[in-house]
Structure formats: structure tokens, C-alpha cells
Amino acid sequence: MRRFSVFELAATHDPTLARARSRLAHELSQRSQCPQAESLFRQALTLDPDDVQSWFGLGRTLEDLGQAEGALGCYRNVLRRQPGHGMALGQYLALIKDDQEASTWQAQAQAALTHEATPDEAKALVGYGLTKHYDRRRNYREAIRAGSLANAARRRKAGPLDRTALVTRVDNIIGTYTHEFFAARRPYGIGTDQPVFIVGLPRSGTTLTEQILAAHPQLHGAGELPDLARLAIRSLPDETDVPWQAALRLTDMGSRTYAYEYVRALRATATPGRLRISDKQPLNFFQLAFVALLFPNSRVIHCRRDARDTALSIWMENFNPDQRYATDFDDLAFFTAQYRRLMAHWNEALPLKMIDIQYEETVADLENQARRLIDFLGAPWDDRCLDFHNQERTVQTPSRWQVRQPIYSRSVGRWKHYAEYLPELSTAFADFCEESL
16 A cells, blocks of 8 residues: 555544644645645644644645745744754754844854764755855855855765766667657657656756746646656566666556556646646656657756856755765766756657757746747747746745746856855866856
8 A cells, every 4th residue: 555545544544643644744745735735734733733743844835835934933843842953943044034033043053063963964954054044145155164064964974976877877878769769669658748847957947947837827837746757667677677778668558557647646736627737857857768658749848057056056955865966066067967968869869849948048038938938838828927926836846935036137147156165166167167058
């Protein structure tokens, strides 16, 4: 039985089980069903007002729903009960605007970050929060100090990027998924043209692009779905197979089975009848061969941004520890080069409609770039796409607060504020300086 079903049954069977409701709420939040998750977290807290995990889960859910003050209240409740809670402290410092209120917790976070006894994962969580805290206040020197300590701690815990494995993966994808490969599998998949895949490096404008798209009444943004990668792994017939082989091992019948299963996940939060629904999991660029076999009529939006701005934004963010390229600028430059190499291949070999959306061009000329996007999706123009920031929708990415504001240019050339304190960024990306992609 799936874990989700177990928690659902437990919560239904015994309404006094606060922990079951909290765990079910967490699962719903992971599936972008945040209003339902909020309700369950609140029910759990009614049953157990001191449950730290429910307070923290409710705070993250309220952030996703755009309710900053409510989220801060939840993090305060966590910190009153457990002052050393690294995740809550990091989230609180990243969000709080009042300097006087933040001062006590800022000092505590700074002490935890520099204390030898603090576990590395706690250092990372607190450090990323402090980095955002200082960045928001334009204290670039302190932001870099906190970010350097956070990334060093995360790197000790998670390890560096395996460059050899990455190159091997990209080499195999490029060598396997050719024009001839796709031509031999034209009958695969299902005919729907509803799915749209927004890909690119993290922090390259994928959330902004989806927010513009989702403002259109005929379109829907499903957020970052984990389902495509999960299905790709599940489709592998042999335990010795590796993820890049998912499309290679796929059968005609299997392509339809997995396509229908993915479509159910894609439509889970959408109003019926939407023309297009987007999945903005950026790293799906690794899975575009699998996409092409499941959905030969789908569309791909490739988001691009200045390499240095992208790298800085990744480095300052608390990414999943599995994203080992995120903690070091040399690794980030290496990962960026391999990503570009793969996208160049997809531009030549992938039999799908694809458009490039440049972040800087969107910021400079929102209406024309939004019109390009909507035209690519085959929908009539709607002026609501220009008011994307007014939407009341769940946004579960680090850009959740930026895309709830009107378009602004502060993030263009942001790396220049840090150039004095981060010479390693300029050195690592010296060969990228004349390019945006």
C-alpha cells in the first residue's frame, strides 16, 4: 500500500491521531495540494498544539500559499518550543523583514553557524537562511560569509559533484537519443498535446515563466512534479539499468501505460478542460527523450538566464542535498557546461516543439515575451498574463515571493554586487561571460 494511503486511512480511522494528519498533510503539500494540507495541519495542531513538525509544515505550506505573516507566526511557534530547530530558524530569517525582531535570532543563528559542535546539516540550514537575510538587506559581505559557511557544511555532508558520472550520463544520452532513435518509435505514447514541460537550470526563470502561463484562464501551472522522474525509474526493467536508459528500455505498450499515469498526476490540481498544463521541474531536461516517447505532441519551454546570476542564485539557495553541484562555483560551471551540451543536442534531435525564453528579455519587455509564450502554447492572448503577480495560487519554489511582485530588474546582473567578495564566481565562469545561455 502506498505511504499516502496509509496516512489517509489512519487519519480517517481515528480522528484523534494528530501525527497521522500531520503526515498526510505533508504528503498533500508534496503533491501541490496546499489548501487541503493547510486544513489538515491545523486539525493536527488542534489535537496537539505542541507538535513542532505540524507547526513547521503549516509554515512552509502558508509560504507556498503566499501568506508570509502566517508563516512567520508558525516559525515563531516552532522556535519557542525548540529554539535550535535549524530549518525553522533558516526559514524565519529568510522571511522576516523587521530588523529589531530578527536581531535575537540572527545572533543565535550566527553563533550556531560558527560553533564547532553544530552539526553540518544544521549549519547549512541556518546558513542559507542567514544568507538570504543579509542579501535582502544588501549586506553583501555578510551574505557571502554566511553562504560560504552554509555551502561548506552542506558539501561536507553531501559530498562534491561526481563529474565523471555526469559526463558519462550526458555522453550516453547524446549518443543514444538521435533522430533515428525517435523516428523508429513514432507510434509510441499518446496523442494529447496538453502537457508542457518547463526546463532549464534551477533559478533560470522557470517559476516566472509558469506564473505568466498560469495567469491565462485556459492554462494551468502544476508546479514542480516529481512524477516524470519517478516513472522513468519505475519503467526500468532491470535493477542494473540507470535513469538515462528509461526511454531506451521503454516499450510501445509501456509508453502508453506511463503516459496515462503521468497525465493523472498532471491534472490532479487543474480545472477540467484546460488547454495546456505545465510541469516546471527544471531538471526534466535530463528526461526529454522519455517525454518524447510518452507525449510526442507535447511542448517544451527552455528557460535561460545569465550563467553568473543563475550560479549565484543556486549557491545561495537551500537545495536538496542530492544536487551536489550547488555548493561550489567550479562544480556549478561544470554542471552548466554539461547542461548546455545536452540542450544543444535536444535542439538538434528532439522531435518536440520547443521555445527558448530568456529571463533578461522577459524582464526588459514583459508583454512581447509573454505574447511569444502564449502564442507558442496555441492560446489566444489574455491581458491577465501581464498581471501574473496577482494570482492566488500555490508556488512551491524559492521564487515564491518574487513572482508575487510586479516584474522588476533587480535580479538582472545581481552577481555584480558580489563580485568584490566572490572572485571565485568570476573565475569559474570566465568562459561564460559573453553568453547568456
